[in-house]
Amino acid sequence: MAQDHDGATGGDAAGSTVEKYGANPPSAGTAVVVADRIPNPGFEPYRPRVTDLDEAKERQQERRVAGFFILSIVGTVAAIVAYIIFPIVPGDLNSVRFNNLFLGIGITLALLSVGIGAIHWSKSLMDGHDMVEQRHGTRGSDETRAKAVEVFTLGNKESGFGRRTLIRRTLIGALVVTPLPAIVLFRDLAPAEDPVPLLQHTLWKKGTRLTRDPSGTPIRASEVTLGSAFHVIPEGLNELEDKLEQKAKAAVLLMRLKPEDLQVSPGREDWNYAGIVAYSKICTHVGCPVALYEQQTHHLLCPCHQSQFDITREAKVIFGPAKRPLPQLPITVDAEGYLVARSDFTEPVGPSFWERNT
Amino acid sequence: MTTTQEPQTAAVEPTRGTRFTGWAANYIDERTSISGLVKEVGRKIFPDHWSFMLGEVALYSFIVILLSGTFLTFFFQASMVPVIYDGSWVPLKGIEMSAAMDSTLNLSFDIRGGLLMRQVHHWAALLFVASIGLHMLRVFFTGAFRKPREINWIIGFVLFILAMLEGFTGYSLPDDLLSGNGLRIIDGMVKGVPIVGTWISYLVFGGEFPGTDIVGRLYTVHILLAPAILVALLGVHMLLLIVNKHTQFAGPGRTNDNVVGVPIMPVFAAKAGGFFFIIFGVIVLIASFFQINPIWVYGPYDPSPVSAGTQPDWYIGFADGALRLVPPGWEVELGVFTLSLNIMVPLLILPIFLALVAFYPFFEAWVTGDKREHHIADRPRNAPTRTAIGAAGVTFYAVLWAAASSDLIATHFKLTIEGVINACQVLLIIGPIIAYFVTKRICLALQKKDREIALHGYESGRIVRLPGGEYIEVHEQLDEYERWKLVSYSDYKPLMLRPDAKGRITFGQRLRAVASGWFFEDRIEPVTSTEIERSHSDH
Numbered sequence: 001m002a003q004d005h006d007g008a009t010g011g012d013a014a015g016s017t018v019e020k021y022g023a024n025p026p027s028a029g030t031a032v033v034v035a036d037r038i039p040n041p042g043f044e045p046y047r048p049r050v051t052d053l054d055e056a057k058e059r060q061q062e063r064r065v066a067g068f069f070i071l072s073i074v075g076t077v078a079a080i081v082a083y084i085i086f087p088i089v090p091g092d093l094n095s096v097r098f099n100n101l102f103l104g105i106g107i108t109l110a111l112l113s114v115g116i117g118a119i120h121w122s123k124s125l126m127d128g129h130d131m132v133e134q135r136h137g138t139r140g141s142d143e144t145r146a147k148a149v150e151v152f153t154l155g156n157k158e159s160g161f162g163r164r165t166l167i168r169r170t171l172i173g174a175l176v177v178t179p180l181p182a183i184v185l186f187r188d189l190a191p192a193e194d195p196v197p198l199l200q201h202t203l204w205k206k207g208t209r210l211t212r213d214p215s216g217t218p219i220r221a222s223e224v225t226l227g228s229a230f231h232v233i234p235e236g237l238n239e240l241e242d243k244l245e246q247k248a249k250a251a252v253l254l255m256r257l258k259p260e261d262l263q264v265s266p267g268r269e270d271w272n273y274a275g276i277v278a279y280s281k282i283c284t285h286v287g288c289p290v291a292l293y294e295q296q297t298h299h300l301l302c303p304c305h306q307s308q309f310d311i312t313r314e315a316k317v318i319f320g321p322a323k324r325p326l327p328q329l330p331i332t333v334d335a336e337g338y339l340v341a342r343s344d345f346t347e348p349v350g351p352s353f354w355e356r357n358t
Numbered sequence: 359m360t361t362t363q364e365p366q367t368a369a370v371e372p373t374r375g376t377r378f379t380g381w382a383a384n385y386i387d388e389r390t391s392i393s394g395l396v397k398e399v400g401r402k403i404f405p406d407h408w409s410f411m412l413g414e415v416a417l418y419s420f421i422v423i424l425l426s427g428t429f430l431t432f433f434f435q436a437s438m439v440p441v442i443y444d445g446s447w448v449p450l451k452g453i454e455m456s457a458a459m460d461s462t463l464n465l466s467f468d469i470r471g472g473l474l475m476r477q478v479h480h481w482a483a484l485l486f487v488a489s490i491g492l493h494m495l496r497v498f499f500t501g502a503f504r505k506p507r508e509i510n511w512i513i514g515f516v517l518f519i520l521a522m523l524e525g526f527t528g529y530s531l532p533d534d535l536l537s538g539n540g541l542r543i544i545d546g547m548v549k550g551v552p553i554v555g556t557w558i559s560y561l562v563f564g565g566e567f568p569g570t571d572i573v574g575r576l577y578t579v580h581i582l583l584a585p586a587i588l589v590a591l592l593g594v595h596m597l598l599l600i601v602n603k604h605t606q607f608a609g610p611g612r613t614n615d616n617v618v619g620v621p622i623m624p625v626f627a628a629k630a631g632g633f634f635f636i637i638f639g640v641i642v643l644i645a646s647f648f649q650i651n652p653i654w655v656y657g658p659y660d661p662s663p664v665s666a667g668t669q670p671d672w673y674i675g676f677a678d679g680a681l682r683l684v685p686p687g688w689e690v691e692l693g694v695f696t697l698s699l700n701i702m703v704p705l706l707i708l709p710i711f712l713a714l715v716a717f718y719p720f721f722e723a724w725v726t727g728d729k730r731e732h733h734i735a736d737r738p739r740n741a742p743t744r745t746a747i748g749a750a751g752v753t754f755y756a757v758l759w760a761a762a763s764s765d766l767i768a769t770h771f772k773l774t775i776e777g778v779i780n781a782c783q784v785l786l787i788i789g790p791i792i793a794y795f796v797t798k799r800i801c802l803a804l805q806k807k808d809r810e811i812a813l814h815g816y817e818s819g820r821i822v823r824l825p826g827g828e829y830i831e832v833h834e835q836l837d838e839y840e841r842w843k844l845v846s847y848s849d850y851k852p853l854m855l856r857p858d859a860k861g862r863i864t865f866g867q868r869l870r871a872v873a874s875g876w877f878f879e880d881r882i883e884p885v886t887s888t889e890i891e892r893s894h895s896d897h
Contacts, residue, residue: 012511029727030874032849036888040846041838043611054523090446094465100473104646107474112639118632126625127584133403133617135733138506189571195560213662218845231662245566249660281662283701286546286681287567288539289664305682306765306775319776320452321681321687321700323641326794351546352689353556356696 029202032264043130051124061124072110079106196355200348202250203232204329209235210254210278210339218338219254224276229293230254232278234341251281251348252329254339257298261312268314271330273339278329279315283307284351287320300326324352376861386750393610404626405606405619407735409496412735414630415471415489417481420592433472433660434458436577438533440568444515447654448529455658458573463654474777477645482651483528485641486529487521487673491655492716494518498748501737502605503719507726510598513591520588522673527580529651533573536651538659541572570657605735608846609883611840614733667766676824679761680704683783690784710755718747725873726850739808740847743877750790757786796845798880805882808844812885812895845885852878 043240051058051269061165082102138146156162209218211229216238224230232252234304237243259275271277279300283290293311299318315326327349330342348356372380387393392757404410437457442449445460446467465472494514497503501723503511519625530537548559564571603617612618620626641823656665681704688699722744723729738745760767763817768775815833823829853874 006826026729026731027727027731030850030853030878031726032851032883034849034884034886038842038845038885038890040613041610041842044839060839066386083470086467086470088446090468091448092444093467096473099470100477101646103471104474104642105573108639108640108643108646111635115632115635115637115639115706118628118635122620122625122632126628130611130618131401131403131621132611133401135615135617138602138731158732180666189561190564195556198566199556207849210852221744234664242566244568244659244661248567251662263653283546286543286550287540288546289662291662291664292666299384301775303664303765304539305669305678306779317686320686320779321684321688323687323698333383351549352696352698352701353549353559354552354554354697355556357694 007147009308013137032079046129049124049128049327052128056127061120065121065125068113068120072117075106075109075111075113077106079103079110082106086260094232196353196358197223198225199249199350199353201354202344202349203237203240204234204244204250204252204341204344206343207334209334210252210341210342211235211237212330213251214238220337221273221276221333221339222258222337224254224339226257226275227295229295231281231291248287252278253281253290253293253300254278255293257310257311261298263313266327268330270332271328271342273332276331276339277311278331278339278341279309279311280325280329280345280349282316283322283328284324284326284349285320287351290326376414389610399600400623400813401621402468402603403617403619403621405604405612405617407607407809408765410604411633412489412493413632413789415637416486416493417592418634419486419489419641420588420643421634422482422578423479423486424585426475429475429561430479431581433460433461433562434531436531436574438568438573439509450657453658456533456573458531459653459658462532462534463889464600466654474642474645475787477648477650479528480650481527481648482641482645484671484673485637485862487518487525489581490514490518490521491673495748497736499745500605501722501732501744502735504732505723506731507598507605508719510595511600511676511719512604512716513595513701515587515712517591517595519712520584520591523615524580524584525673527584530576531573531580531673532653533659534653534654535656535659535665537662538568539662539668540670540674543678543681547701547705550698552695552697552702568661585885593698595799600681603670603733606734606737607737608843612734614731617733629714656800667769669763669766675760675762676758677704677708679764679782680708682761682764682779682875683758713752715751717864721873722877725870725877727853727870728850732848734846734848736847737802737868739801742798742805742880745801746794746798748846753793754786757789757828761786802880802882809882809885812844813889815820847884849881849884850874850878851881 004291032269051061061184082099082105086095088099107242115236122127139145140353142264161168174291210219210230210232213232213233216233216235218235219230219232230253232254233247237250238244239248245296254276254312256291258274259272262272262275264272281289281300282303285302285305285307286289288302290300290307290309291300292301292303298311299316302308302320307322308318309315309322309326310318317325327345327347329345331339332342334340335342383393391756435457437456440454441455441457441460443450443455443463445464450463466471466476481607497511497514508871525539530541543557544751545563548562549555551558559567562572562575563569564575567589598643604619605611608615609618618777659661669675681701684700684703688703690697692700734743738748761779764778764782765775767773768778818832818834820832822832853867853871855863855867855871858867
């Protein structure tokens with residue numbers, strides 16, 4: 001039943017205080033308190049629903065709610081039937097699709113019907129009057145608070161926690177340091193060795209053949225036609241136990257440009273072979289593979305954060321958040337005409353890290 | 359006990375069902391005294407408003423996540439041991455992949471209902487984070503974070519962070535190409551942290567990236583650590599909701615001292631319970647029709663390939679966008695050490711932004727100096743500066759989020775990638791400023807309109823010709839119930855600087871006066887009864 005609103009508190013608008021605050025009511029701050037505020041008009045009269053007035057309608061709604069619940073049972077049965085009559089046939093992907101679809105539709109019907117039925121029940125048949133509950137201040141009453149203070153006072157008195165400073169301080173000290181072993185324990189999350197040397201070297205060394213990713217077949221310089229690009233891994237990578245870790249550092253992109261298009265800086269003259277250049281594929285930003293090569297402009301694009309590198313200018317960054325050029329792998333050909341590395345990368349590959357230059 | 363029940367037994371012949379319920383209730387109560395709880399909570403009143411359902415959506419989608427996720431754990435192998443795939447998906451047959459990926463494929467293609475549960479889990483997760491976000495926006499824009507609910511705001515904020523953590527760890531578990539690239543980005547970001555970054559990455563991955571440990575470790579976080587904290591905090595969140603009682607919008611008969619609505623038993627229970635089933639049903643419906651995260655298309659993780667146009671799940675987008683918007687060259691060398699500002703700046707901006715969200719309630723409380731409890735939800739227009747700040751924050755987030763799709767925006771709308779990024783960089787700075795001023799003006803204009811309607815009524819559409827030949831439109835007065843919704847809101851004025859007891863004006867007070875002026879300089883006062891009387895006598 002709706003309760004008529006009490007006129008005495010009816011003038012209280014949003015922001016008015018809650019009754020129980022003990023002796024000192026809290027400050028209203030810079031809130032404006034108006035004397036001639038419009039009074040709260042109290043509750044609107046209840047507007048009866050059709051089911052409140054018409055018994056035939058009420059029975060109709062009752063049947064409707066039950067109808068939803070029956071529909072839900074139908075859905076449940078349908079879901080179990082679908083589970084059985086749409087089995088997954090190995091190799092037949094349509095069977096997976098049908099199983100997913102019809103099982104899902106059955107479960108959906110079962111769930112939605114219960115939900116809609118329950119809500120329809122509450123809206124059309126359950127008591128529709130608004131009800132009122134009084135709020136009380138969140139803080140405990142002064143009496144309760146005094147009792148709580150007394151508990152602590154007694155606790156303090158009976159234990160001497162405040163008085164016996166030696167005990168208190170040593171206890172706090174002990175509690176502060178006890179978690180330390182738990183932190184130390186996490187040291188062995190990783191192996192003992194220093195990570196920095198690992199990050200500074202890759203699988204490439206003098207004479208390692210450049211091979212295709214993922215097949216591992218070596219590449220002849222003559223196969224790298226003008227404008228082509230190869231995804232490259234070092235020879236022997238696929239046989240390694242830690243091949244993903246090695247690949248994450250050693251992946252290389254191989255491209256052939258016209259030698260006159262390359263701007264080669266001093267000291268790197270023999271790092272390319274007849275316009276064939278090899279650059280680390282691992283972005284110097286956060287390590288995504290820089291996999292998109294645009295043949296016309298000779299730009300490399302990292303699909304993760306759109307850093308762009310210009311291969312004609314030794315993979316200099318021309319756009320995006322990366323700072324450093326992609327490291328270049330010095331290459332040449334061996335006696336059989338296969339492309340090989342002249343050495344490892346001369347700097348760490350991939351994302352920057354604090355100890356990078358140490 | 360039995361003797362007191364006997365007269366009733368004589369009066370009304372109880373059915374077997376009633377007798378059983380009575381017996382069971384008595385059995386349980388004698389062992390738990392649960393009747394006290396039922397008495398306390400059973401008729402608690404919940405106010406009704408559509409926006410109050412956003413938090414319910416979050417709660418229910420979380421339950422769906424727990425249910426579907428439990429099913430998935432029975433089949434998923436959180437292991438990076440390499441295996442050769444030999445399942446139903448032909449294109450990957452014979453390919454080496456981790457046991458995690460292999461078991462995910464098997465539960466998708468060889469377990470009846472497995473794909474459905476995977477898709478339910480993923481869709482529910484997307485809905486979970488989305489509904490938390492919307493719920494937070496509702497709480498923010500209606501001022502429901504004010505005293506006594508500041509602590510619950512903080513708890514809700516932590517829940518939001520945990521939800522994103524859950525989402526990201528779950529995304530990484532199948533060890534497919536997308537999840538591996540996501541982890542690669544995390545690895546790169548961690549390595550960019552000064553001094554400790556290299557070591558943290560090394561410890562997290564158990565060696566060099568990607569290592570063989572990360573899936574197992576994330577699994578523990580995903581199904582044990584994070585859910586345990588989440589459930590515990592969710593419990594506290596609900597408990598405080600009961601203690602504080604729900605806020606309500608201003609309306610006739612509603613005051614700051616009462617709650618008007620429906621009782622838990624039976625109406626709210628039926629509505630909320632029904633709503634749970636509807637949320638569950640809708641998620642299953644989406645999962646039966648719409649594919650999500652088809653890892654079999656991406657293939658197993660390999661550090662070398664990547665597909666263009668890759669996108670993280672939506673809620674990670676703002677972080678990814680922040681990485682993209684850094685201008686070129688933000689990396690400096692300090693002697694032999696490298697400081698990656700291109701990573702550290704986003705890594706600092708995001709927590710700062712989130713911290714502003716988390717601590718806003720305390721800031722506003724300091725500005726208003728209002729120590730009273732607030733249980734009436736503000737209409738956003740009635741707190742123009744807060745609403746404008748919120749709009750600025752939403753814009754900031756939205757620009758970062760859009761930036762995460764810069765490549766897709768460029769390809770879909772035939773723009774240059776550089777142009778989209780540069781536009782986002784500019785928008786990130788000026789967008790929030792524009793949003794702030796536009797929103798504030800809109801709020802003030804709406805308040806003026808409300809004031810006008812409360813004082814002079816609304817346009818009835820009835821045109822009357824006066825004897826003098828003049829045409830006027832008749833204004834109809836609002837009834838008092840409608841008017842109350844327009845005139846009842848809390849109003850603040852800027853802080854007047856006054857010397858304290860020692861005759862000094864402290865720096866803190868000056869600062870507060872500036873903030874208070876910024877907040878409340880432009881204000882529209884609520885209509886008073888004097889004004890109403892005056893406007894009526896004018897006609």
